[in-house]
Amino acid sequence: MTDDQRPELGAEDEKLITLARASRARTGAAEGAAVRDETGRTYTAATVALPSLRLTALQAAAAAAVSSEAAALEAAVVVGAGGELSADDLAVAADLKTPLVVLAAPDGTPTAVTRS
DSSP states (O other), X not given: OOGGGOOOOOHHHHHHHHHHHHHHHHHTOSEEEEEEETTSOXXXXXXXXXXXXXXXXXXXXXXXXXXXXXXXXXXXXEEESOSSOOHHHHHHXXXXXXXEEEEEXXXXXXXXXXXX
């Protein structure tokens, strides 16, 4: 995606990219994610890769939001080197009625934006 093709994201969505990048960098994980719930609260997480538990960064961030009583997400961002979101991530976003899902490269450049 070139600069000419960079999607229009609001300041709050750009903030999610920054938070997801920081989460990934801080932990050295494969992915970092940040989500914003329906009240504007944000949650961040990184990939969980334990012998007994495996979660994508988005699954972990969504779990944090849901455990804090979020019923829906306004937006979700995943930062990582992967080229596309997994079916599990897309299912989590659908479960939480997320109208904006952004996949971004490690440098924060959006590579895919899904709006519903």
